[in-house]
Amino acid sequence: MKTKIVYSEKCLGYGAWHIEGPERVKIASEILKEKGYEFLEPTPATEEDLLTVHDSDYLWKLKKGLVEDADTPAYDNIYEYARLSVGGALLASKINGFSLMRPPGHHVGRNGAALGAYTRGFCYINNIAVAVKKLDQKTLILDIDGHHGNGTQEIFQDDEKVVYLSLHQSPNYPGTGATSEGNCINFSLPLDYGGQLYLKTLDKAMSMVDPGKVEMIAVSCGFDTHLGDLASLGLVEHDYWEIGKRVARMKKPAFFVLEGGYVGKNVGLDIDSLLRGYEENR
Numbered sequence: 001m002k003t004k005i006v007y008s009e010k011c012l013g014y015g016a017w018h019i020e021g022p023e024r025v026k027i028a029s030e031i032l033k034e035k036g037y038e039f040l041e042p043t044p045a046t047e048e049d050l051l052t053v054h055d056s057d058y059l060w061k062l063k064k065g066l067v068e069d070a071d072t073p074a075y076d077n078i079y080e081y082a083r084l085s086v087g088g089a090l091l092a093s094k095i096n097g098f099s100l101m102r103p104p105g106h107h108v109g110r111n112g113a114a115l116g117a118y119t120r121g122f123c124y125i126n127n128i129a130v131a132v133k134k135l136d137q138k139t140l141i142l143d144i145d146g147h148h149g150n151g152t153q154e155i156f157q158d159d160e161k162v163v164y165l166s167l168h169q170s171p172n173y174p175g176t177g178a179t180s181e182g183n184c185i186n187f188s189l190p191l192d193y194g195g196q197l198y199l200k201t202l203d204k205a206m207s208m209v210d211p212g213k214v215e216m217i218a219v220s221c222g223f224d225t226h227l228g229d230l231a232s233l234g235l236v237e238h239d240y241w242e243i244g245k246r247v248a249r250m251k252k253p254a255f256f257v258l259e260g261g262y263v264g265k266n267v268g269l270d271i272d273s274l275l276r277g278y279e280e281n282r
């Protein structure tokens with residue numbers, strides 16, 4: 001069965017000048033519609049949902065637009081956009097779908113910039129973290145974005161229900177994730193590492209996860225590992241098929257939440273490739 005795409009055009013309403021801009025998901029959504037995916041509209045997450053991860057002071061400031069951050073602007077109504085993006089992750093987690101929403105989330109910790117990073121890296125609320133908290137199952141968070149998910153690691157560090165696994169490019173923003181710590185397994189890889197080596201590393205990383213500790217796989221799905229993007233590991237479209245296959249091989253339910261990836265055409269084609277790899281090997 002084809003994975004459903006969770007998406008609302010409302011997420012296109014901010015940041016047209018920013019690299020984390022609407023075009024990246026707009027173009028991706030058009031590609032996926034053309035390929036016949038079914039789309040579902042999310043509803044906004046409630047404040048109660050957000051409080052499972054973030055402190056109330058932090059949410060209060062976000063609501064007031066009190067965001068002082070060098071790369072994460074204080075857009076009008078950003079709290080509402082962020083709430084809807086979390087709603088996308090929540091719906092994806094319930095239907096084993098793919099949330100194609102923005103803003104992304106994995107760099108933001110409980111109260112903003114995480115693990116000593118200087119900024120929130122285009123993130124306001126940690127979408128996947130809220131979805132994982134709400135599910136309250138033993139979860140493997142597989143973070144394939146090219147940047148380390150410092151926010152997600154901060155939130156789930158030493159959480160007995162969660163294993164966090166990240167493959168990311170280094171040196172790069174946010175400068176964290178050089179080593180593994182407890183339940184957080186990190187592999188930092190050099191620029192343009194290449195698909196073959198990447199997949200070998202992913203196999204090794206996934207072999208470190210005890211399948212008995214996994215009831216659900218939550219994929220923090222960034223595509224800036226694509227050749228030429230912001231955190232390139234030299235991956236091309238077919239490599240995402242191989243990643244999808246490896247998710248399927250664990251034989252657990254999964255859902256997917258968009259993180260980075262800044263070339264819309266690549267994002268659309270890579271999502272299709274990943275989901276086909278996943279579906280064809282389940």
Ligand SMILES: [Zn+2]
Pocket residue numbers: 145146147222224231259260261
């Ligand atoms: Zn990224």
